[in-house]
Amino acid sequence: MATYAIHFSPTGTTRFCLRTICLDLDERFSEISLNPSVARRKTYSFLPGDLVVIGFPVYGGRLPSLPESLTTYLQGNGANACCLVTYGNRAYEDALLELSDLCTASGFTVIAGGAFIGQHTFSPQIATNRPDIQDIRALLSFSAAIREKQKNGSSTVPLLPGNRPYREWNPMPVAPQPNENCIECGACAEACPVDAISREAHYIATDPIRCLDCYACVKACPTEGRSIIAPPFQKKIADLTAMLQGVRREPEWFL
Known part of the structure; x- marks a missing residue:
């Protein structure tokens, strides 16, 4: 059985969370970054018995609207998948369910899902310096729960929060x-x-x-x-900062 960390992590928070989990699960894990567009034009195939931890950030309660669908470059072939999303302290809404659905459509057996918090991309005053030590402890508790589930041979599909159809999100047409x-x-x-x-x-x-x-x-x-x-x-960012500054969301996971 091999362990993989697959992440789309433009600013590094999702990668940090996946690496923390996978280092605890298997120090020999393999890492695949989906950040370069060329990486999403390759095909990655896995075997039954593999454990694949897949992570994406949340944008507006959804997964990033990448031009390539996860189903086009990942072939699960029955491998176990743990889905993880990171968000900037507001809400993750349908993103975790969306990622689980994509993994299932790609041939994975989803056995766990988690949502973790990182400092907001647009405002350092929201969830400042997170993931922090408490978040790291939560990540390690999540990995321990995954390990125990695998040890017991369980492949039950977790009930994840979210709605279908997923919420619509229309980002503002602005760019740095x-x-x-x-x-x-x-x-x-x-x-x-x-x-x-x-x-x-x-x-x-x-x-x-x-x-x-x-x-x-x-x-x-x-x-x-x-x-x-x-x-x-x-x-918009000023309003969001006023609403969320000082608010602390906590990680959630489902098995």
Whole structure:
């Protein structure tokens, strides 16, 4: 039996959570990052008896609207899957159920699901410095529960929260743009998981339709040379910060 961590993690929080779980389950685990678009054009096949921990961030209560469906590049073949989502302290709504459905459609047997909290992508004042030590303890408790379930040979499908049809989410058509600090180094284009930043236009032109607003480009910039300055977006973040600052959501998991 092999253990795998498969994650889409533009700013690193989901990867951190999966690595914490998988290191506890099996120090020899294999890691697959789905961040580069080329990685989502490959095929990954697994065997019955494998354990695959799959993680995505939550955007607006849903999974990221990537152009490639998980069902096109993952072949479960009966392998066990643990689904994990990370969110910025507001709500994960239908995202965990959506990920479980996609894993089932890809041929996995879903045996566990969990939702964990990370510092909000757009506001460091929301869930500041999370995952923290309490979250790490929760991640290790989740991995212990997964281990015990596997030891008992159980493959019951957990009842996960969420609704079908999934909630509609229409992100604002805005995207991070360069500011006066931009040095045209190209780090933003390298980090973008959906190739939304034009390399031909000195990394200035960003496709707002293709952009996920994942902030990978903002986090990767060495000079703080990218930001979203659209007033409606800034107001939305200010309102969200006012609503969630000081609120602490706790991890949840289901087996």
